[in-house]
Amino acid sequence: MTAPKYHLTSYGCQMNKLDSELVESKLRQLGYVAAPAEADADVVLLNTCSVRQHAEDRVWSKLGKLRIRKRTDPGLVVGVLGCMAQEHKRYLLARMPHVDLVVGPSAFGDIDRTVEQARRKNGELAAEREPARTKHEVQGAGVVQVDHGVSGDTIVRDVRVRPHRSQAFVSIMRGCNMPCTYCIVPTTRGEEISRPVADIVEEAQRLCDDGVTEITLLGQTVNAYGRDLPGKPTLALLLRALHEIPALRRLAFITSHPNFLGPDLITALAELPKVARYLHLPVQSGSNRVLKTMRRGYTVERYLARVEQLLAAAPDFELHSDFIVGYPGETEADFEESVALLRRVDFAQSYVFKYSPRPGTVAAELPDDVPEAEKERRNQVLLAAQEELTLRRNVAHVGQTVEVLVEGASKVAGRLSGRTVHHRLVHFASDDLELLGQHVPVRVTSALAHSCIGELQAHDAAGARCAGPVEVGEQ
Ligand code: SF4
Known part of the structure; x- marks a missing residue:
């Protein structure tokens, strides 16, 4: 059969x-x-x-x-x-x-x-x-x-089933307890449920034994990890435990909520060199009025204070964000505050979304009063502002040698692509598919709006170490 x-x-x-x-x-x-x-x-x-x-x-x-x-x-x-x-x-x-x-x-x-x-x-x-x-x-x-059944986290994962040789996602929690008005996640994914530290470490160890060198921890509010578990282990504690796995070289986590970026997590990020040097910390709006109607639970000032604390402790970190434009009631002045905040934080990357009501959410009851054409205009303005910031950062990398974890073939024939510890996309000339999954040194030679172009440098056969000096994490 x-x-x-x-x-x-x-x-x-x-x-x-x-x-x-x-x-x-x-x-x-x-x-x-x-x-x-x-x-x-x-x-x-x-x-x-x-x-x-x-x-x-x-x-x-x-x-x-x-x-x-x-x-x-x-x-x-x-x-x-x-x-x-x-x-x-x-x-x-x-x-x-x-x-x-x-x-x-x-x-x-x-x-x-x-x-x-x-x-x-x-x-x-x-x-x-x-x-x-x-x-x-x-x-x-x-x-x-639906609404019943056996959770996916009970699946003993077959670590061989993964799309990348060296990279893997690991779920550390599911669901979300936050009340953001526009979001359907608490309805579709339910309340926060964290996995025990030992289970996560065991899975990560098996992945690393099978060749994984970069793990990205996943959770809707990943830095709220552990508050539902006995003893309330934190994300900081989990990062420290995973950091001990010798074969692991990079450790990232998405998506964080600004309210849970506390001192213990900031200290861990500063102290643990395997942690990728970017933080995806969605702010959603630069207007306190809009943040309040979104029920995000923080002000712009509080967000900025957290970012400043992080950068004071770990200056090599880059910030990534999400923004929503055209949220119900968002005025031109509110939107301008988002543009100003994007520039002030100097985000390295931002995802910008035009608001669309999701049935079943609180915001869906509000008048969707920003016309589609205006949402589109705000979307384009914010994207253009972010592109300018990203390009400036990319240009600053020209001449540097960065460590790239090779992810796959580029869309341009004869090139491979990968990412740095800052999640920066780098393309370089090579058709050697043996490099996939390796960490290799690449000298950046030119910058584009969303990526860098570089030249592969000499490195040892396994790609595990670079032969020459590597400047990782510099601006
Ligand atoms: S936006 Fe994020 S924090 Fe807010 S409810 Fe949705 S998943 Fe939770």
Whole structure:
């Protein structure tokens, strides 16, 4: 009997990508194999994201196409996983009756059994419907697994299932207890649940034993880690424990909330050289009035004070941020304060999002009163301001040699790309795929708005150490 084939597409954040790796891990343990293309798969799974309407629209559109395929391929199993499954639950089946399974983020732990159940039911249904199925709307197995089930964090991870040789994500907590008005995450992912330190260290050790040298810890409010656990271990404590793994060379974590950047974490960041030298600390707005209506729980002044404390202790850190433009009631003056804050902090990178109401959130009840064209203008202005800052930082790197963890082939033929300890993207001429996953020295020769171009320098065969002096972390 041939092994059943699955195809899994991830939408959205890094947490979703990691969840997809865990789901794949479970399916492979059951004997499933990855299909070379979606058209070859017996099971098509979409791990979805609800953070913006655009992400959901892509999934609805994909499901429409799968409905057409299922008319001629009734054995096909179609599954919707993740945040949209949690958010829409049975409505998803009402709108897309050909869907076979709907599994929320808290129920990935037994995804293998759920898929099997759907395959069985689906097979039975398909047999019952013949030969009339071409006349009727295609019906799926309709297995719904939300608000209950086995958490994905119970999955004993198969560390070999990962897209990169040297890099891996590790989930350290799920959910969020914060009340931000625009965000659907507390609804889709539930309350904060942290994993015990020992479990995380054990998983990280196994990943490093299998060749990983860079780990990125994931959590919606990653620096609030541990407050639900006995003894309340902190992110600082966890970073110190992971830092002890000899083979680990870089340790990053996303996404932080400004309110949890406390003195113990700042001290750890300053003291632990393996910790990547950037902090993603979304501010969202430079206006205290808007921050208050967003219920972010801090003021611009408080945010700036935390940043100053961090840079005083660890001056080689760079700050990354997220901004929302066009939030309900955001005036031109509010927006100008965001531009001013972006320049004042001198962020190295910012993601800028045009506000879009998410049904079920507090903000969705407010009038979405900034016209789309104005949201777009603010988006472009803020992006242009950030591009100017990023370019200036990139230019300052010209002439320096930086350590690059090689991630893959660049879009430009004959080049490889990787990232520095500041998460700065660097491209260099080489077609030696043996360099993938290695830490190599690259001399920066020119700067672009979003990346640097450089030349590979001499290094030892394993790429574990650079032969010449390496200036890592300098501005
Ligand atoms: S901190 Fe706010 S924006 Fe971030 S996940 Fe929690 S509710 Fe959403």
